[in-house]
Amino acid sequence: MSPPEGGGRSAGSRELKVRLTSRKPRTAASRQWLTRQLNDPYVARAKREGLRSRAAFKLAEIDDRFHLLAPGHYVVDLGAAPGGWSQVAAQRVGTAGTDTSRGERPGKPGRVVAIDILDMPPIPGVEFLRLDFLDPAAPERLKAMLGGAANVVMSDMAANATGHRKTDHLKIMALAESAALFAGEVLKPGGAFLCKVLQGGTERELLTTLKRDFTSVRHVKPTASRADSAELYLMALGFRGAPQAAAPPSLARRKSEMAQGNRR
Numbered sequence: 001m002s003p004p005e006g007g008g009r010s011a012g013s014r015e016l017k018v019r020l021t022s023r024k025p026r027t028a029a030s031r032q033w034l035t036r037q038l039n040d041p042y043v044a045r046a047k048r049e050g051l052r053s054r055a056a057f058k059l060a061e062i063d064d065r066f067h068l069l070a071p072g073h074y075v076v077d078l079g080a081a082p083g084g085w086s087q088v089a090a091q092r093v094g095t096a097g098t099d100t101s102r103g104e105r106p107g108k109p110g111r112v113v114a115i116d117i118l119d120m121p122p123i124p125g126v127e128f129l130r131l132d133f134l135d136p137a138a139p140e141r142l143k144a145m146l147g148g149a150a151n152v153v154m155s156d157m158a159a160n161a162t163g164h165r166k167t168d169h170l171k172i173m174a175l176a177e178s179a180a181l182f183a184g185e186v187l188k189p190g191g192a193f194l195c196k197v198l199q200g201g202t203e204r205e206l207l208t209t210l211k212r213d214f215t216s217v218r219h220v221k222p223t224a225s226r227a228d229s230a231e232l233y234l235m236a237l238g239f240r241g242a243p244q245a246a247a248p249p250s251l252a253r254r255k256s257e258m259a260q261g262n263r264r
Contacts, residue, residue, distance in 0.1 A: 055156060056084035057224035059194075062233065065220075068192045069093050073110045074150045076142060076186065077126075078133055078179050078195075079157030080114035086126045089154075095125030113145040133157065133175075139182055149188035155179035155195035158231075172196065173203050176234065180206060184213060189241035199230045210236045 063069050069092040077086045093110025114120065115129045115138060122128070127145050131138050157179065159171035176195045183193040193214070210217045215238030225231055 053082050053084035054224060056088050058222040058233070059085045059088045059154070061222040061224055062194065062220055062235070063088070063092065066192075066235065066237065068152050068154075068194065068235075068237075070151070071110060072108050073152060074146055074148055075110065075112045075152045075154065076146060076150050076182075077112060077114040078153070078155035078182070079116055079175075080126075080128065081116035081118040081120040083114070083120050083123050083126070085154060085156055086112055086114045086120075086123050086128075089152075090123060090125040111146065111148075113142055115142060133182075134178060139185065142182075143186060146186065150183075150186045150191060151188060152192045152194070153179065153183035153187060154193070158196055169198050172198050173206070177203070177206050180210060180236075183236075183239075184209075187239040187241075189239055191239040193234075193236040193239070195234050197232050197234045199232055206234075210234070213240050214238050215240065 069075065069089055071092075071094045073093040075089045075093055077089060080086050089112045090110075093112065095112055096109045109125075112126045113129070114123075114126055115131055115133055117130070117132045119130055120128050129138075129141060129145065131141065155176065157172075157175040159168065159175060161168050162171075176197050179195045180193060183191075187193065193210070197219070207217065214236035217234070217236045219232045220235050221232050225233075
């Protein structure tokens, strides 16, 4: 999937072509978001191609560059709704009932299991669990659905924004750390981990753990990610299969706090 014409990081600065005409009362923030959506080339292209969200282009671009997904791979999608990432993953790993876009169908089909606190309409080749990922039962249920070690664990989970930068950063980092701990439990050697974080610095504790357990760790910002957005993606490649350390007290505390709040 290549960037749509007129898209890319300069797209946000171009002149708007579509304006809201409805007289329905809206807040200024709501009007701004709707106007941006109407003029976003990735949103328009996602609709044309039957994709659940513009986020599909983010994963596709990252995968085109770094080759995370391959036919026959087992993938876990955390924070999957509405399903853009799951759609791309199912196509590229060749799950049962789907066609892979890379070469011939593998002898053994891949598998994609997904979870979100929100509902997600069915996607061919994707097994979905509606459950809070921070629920204590979630990890074991995902492992049972997966039925084996994962090649890729990816997380696009994001906490509801409060408008307070430090609070939002802590909340999304708690989700990223929880996803990383889970990845350490299910990935097979050589596997990959991808998760959303925010600009402003990934927690040193998480980076230290990932650099210990993976051969390569970096931040990436795909073109499909809006230029004015603070989001980045933390990508770790080449899982070493090293034993995972217990969750640090700070993470355990944040997980408990997050479990009481409202995410995604």
